[in-house]
Amino acid sequence: MFDWENDREQLLDEIEEMISRKRYTQLRDRLVTMEAPDVALLMQELEEEKLPLVFRLLPKEQAAEVFVELDSDQQEMLIQGFSNTELKEVLDELYLDDTVDIVEEMPANVVKRILRHADPDVRKSINEILKYPEDSAGSIMTTEFVDLKASLTVEDALKRIRRTGPDKETINICYVTDDARHLLGYLSIRTLLLSEEDDIIGDIMDTNVIYANTLEDQETVAMNLNKYDFLALPVVDTENRLVGIVTVDDAMDVLQEEATEDIEKMAAMLPSDKPYLKTGVIETWKARTPWLLMLMLSATFTGMILNHFESSLAACAVLTSYIPMLSGTGGNSGTQASTAVIRALSLGEVRFTDLLRVVWKECRVAIFCGACLAAANFVKMMLVDRLLLRNPSVTPQVALVVCATLVGTVACAKLVGSSLPILAEKLHFDPAVMASPFITTIVDALSLLIYFRFATLILGI
C-alpha cells in the first residue's frame, strides 16, 4: 500500500525526476497503481505548469477520479487548458453530483463552457440540482440511481442493472417506483442476488422507506444515514416523486464538515468551508474578528464592575491577584458544560424537553466540582501563598472569600453553560454560537459580583 505520510517526499522527488527526464511511460505506470485521492494530493504539490502534463498521462477513468479530488483553482486551470474534446471526455466520466460540485466552484465563463459540452440530459440534471439551496438534501444528491418497476422479476431486474449499472453512482441499493415516479420501496443488491430468479420485485422489496425531502438540511440526511446504517437515502420532491439519492460517502463528508463547523463556532469563529492552509489571511481575519470584537466590547461590563468596586480593591489589594484564577476557573467550568451540551444537541442525544434533567445533572456536578476546587484552593492559599510565598495579607478570611466565590462561580458557570445552548436551540438560534467565549463573558461578570458580595460579607469592606 502507498503510505502517503512517509513516502511523500521521496515519491515527489522521483516524479519530478521522471518529468525532467521525460520518462512519461514510467511515470504513468507509477501513477496508475495509486488511488485517485493520493494522485490528487501529489499533484497539488507539483509546480503548476507540470499539472496538465501529468494529468494527460492518466487513463481516462482515473483522470476523472483525480480531477474530482483537485482544488477548484487547479480544476479551473486544467479546464482552461482543455480542448473541447478533452473537456467532454472528462465530463463524460464524472458522476453527476461531482460535476455539480465542480460547477458550483467555477467562474461563470467556465460554467458556461462545461454546460455547453455536457450531454443534454446531464445539463438538465445539473441545472435542476443547482436550483436547490446550499446545504439542502437536493444540493448533495445524485440523480444517477437504479430504479426498478415493482412488476419486474428478479432476473429482469438484474438484466436491467447489468445494462444501466455502469452509469449509476451505486447499484448496491435499488429503488422501486410507479409510473409517476412515486417511491414504493427499495431493495439491496444483496436481496436481489439471494432471491430466486422468478421472484417479483414488488414482493421482495422493503416498503418501509426512510427518505428525505429535497429541501431538508443535509446534516439531518447524513445523521439519518448514520443512524440507520444505510448506504444511500432516497430524496423525494414535494409531490413525493423520487428525484435522487444521497450516498454514504457524501454523508460522511457532510458529518465531518458539520463537526468542523461546530468546532469553529464553539471557538468563536465564523465557519469556513475551506481547509485551514487553503484559507487566505484576509478570509481568516474576517472569520475571526467579528466575534473577538464583540466579546472585547462586552468585557466593558466586567471593567465597569471592577471600577465600581475600586475602593474595595484598594482596601484589600490582595483580592486583585485572585481575579484571573476565578474568571479562568469560571470560564473553564462553563465551557465544559456548554461544550458537552452542544455536542449532545447536535448528536440528537438531548432535546429541549430534557432541559430540567440537564440542569439538575449540572447542579449536582457543580456542587462536587466546586467543593473539590474550593478545598484544594484553600489548602494551596494557606500553604503556598501564605507560608511559602510569605504573603501575610492572605488571611484565612481572604481564603474563605476566594473559596466561597469559587463554589458560586462554578455553580453559575455550569448552569449558564448548560442551559443557554438548549434555550438557543429552542429559539432556533445556533447553539454552537452560544459556546465558551460568549458564556465566559457572562460568567466573568457574575463571578466578580459574587466575589465582591462575599468580600463585603466576610471581610466587611
Place this chain on the structure above:
Amino acid sequence: MFDWENDREQLLDEIEEMISRKRYTQLRDRLVTMEAPDVALLMQELEEEKLPLVFRLLPKEQAAEVFVELDSDQQEMLIQGFSNTELKEVLDELYLDDTVDIVEEMPANVVKRILRHADPDVRKSINEILKYPEDSAGSIMTTEFVDLKASLTVEDALKRIRRTGPDKETINICYVTDDARHLLGYLSIRTLLLSEEDDIIGDIMDTNVIYANTLEDQETVAMNLNKYDFLALPVVDTENRLVGIVTVDDAMDVLQEEATEDIEKMAAMLPSDKPYLKTGVIETWKARTPWLLMLMLSATFTGMILNHFESSLAACAVLTSYIPMLSGTGGNSGTQASTAVIRALSLGEVRFTDLLRVVWKECRVAIFCGACLAAANFVKMMLVDRLLLRNPSVTPQVALVVCATLVGTVACAKLVGSSLPILAEKLHFDPAVMASPFITTIVDALSLLIYFRFATLILGI
C-alpha cells in the same frame, strides 16, 4: 416515514395503551413497520417491566436488530430474562462485530452465558476480536466477509456469494485471497455483475488494495475509508493474512466518536464514551475536575505577576479594570488559532512540516486582528469610558497602553495557540489537550507581563 421528533409522544401513548389493553397483534403490526433504531429509541422510553414483553413481540430478525441498538443496561436486563433458547436465537441473528460490542459491555457472568450459547466458530471469533486493543482496527472489524479465490469464474463467484451471502455483513465488496489467506485483490459486486459470466476473478480484480493492520488506530482506518470513499476496508494481521473488514457504517460511528472526543478534550474534559444524559454525575465530575484543578493551580502564576506589580496598579488603579478584557481577548484569540489548527491536524490537512507556514499565516492574521481590535478599543475607551462614563483617569496614554497590549497579546496568543498543538503532535502528545484552557493560562500570564511592560514605558509607573 416515521418522524421521530414529532410523533414520539403520541406514539408512546398509543403503545402504552395497546399494552394496557393487551392488543399485542396490533402493537406488533405497528412495530414491524418501523426501523430498528426507532423501535430501540421507543423501548428506551418504556417502563422497564414492559421491555421483555414488547421485545418478544418482534419478529426474530428485527428483534436482533433492535437488540443491538439498545443501551447495555437494557441488553443486560433482557439477557437475564431470556431462556437459553431465546438467547441462542438472538445470538444467531446478530452480526459478529455487534456481538463483540455487546460482550464488551456485559458483566462476566453474562459474557460467560453468551459464549456458552454461541456457535463454536462464533465463540472462537469473538475471543480473537476481544484480544485486540481498544480503538484498534482489529477491535472494530468483523470476520464475516466474502472471500473468493482468484481462479474462480464470475459465475462460480456469484454462486458462492448466493450460498454464503446471508451470513456476511456485506457482499458489496469481495476480497480475493490465496490459499494461505494472503490478500491478493478485491472487487465490488458491481464489477462482478457487470462482467461476463466466464471472466476469471484474478483478471478482473483490483490488485491495488488499501488495507489496514489489526493494530492500527481505528481513527486512521475510518479516515482512509472516508478519503477513498470505500464501503469497507480489509484488515490484515502481521503476516499479511486477511482477518477481517471494517465497514463504512462502523467507520462513520468512529469518526463521530473521535470528533466528540476532540471536542471534549478541547474543552478540558477527559473524554467519555457514553451519551451525555447516560453519564452519571460522579463520572462527569471525575471527567471534569482534573483539568479544572490543574488550570486553577496554574493560575497561581498570573496571581504572582499581579502581586509583583501591586504598586504599579496602586499608582494607576484604572489599569485593573482592563485586565479581564485583555485576558479574555487573549484567551479567545488563542482559542481560535488552536482550535483551527487542532481540527486541521485531526483531518490530516496540516502536518509538522507545515509548522512555519502555519506560524507565518497566524502572524499576519494576528497583525490584522490586533490592529482592528486596538483601533476599536481606542475609540471605545475615549468615547465611552472617558466621555460617556466620565472617568477622567482614562487618559489617551492609558488607552495607548491598553491598545498596545492588545496587539501584543493577540500576537502572542495566535503564535502560542497555533504552534503548541503542532509541537504536541510531533512529541506524540494529543494536540487536542493543548487546546483553549491550557493556552489561555499561558496567554493570561504573557498578556499581564506585556501590560505592565507597556505601563512602565508609557506611563512611567
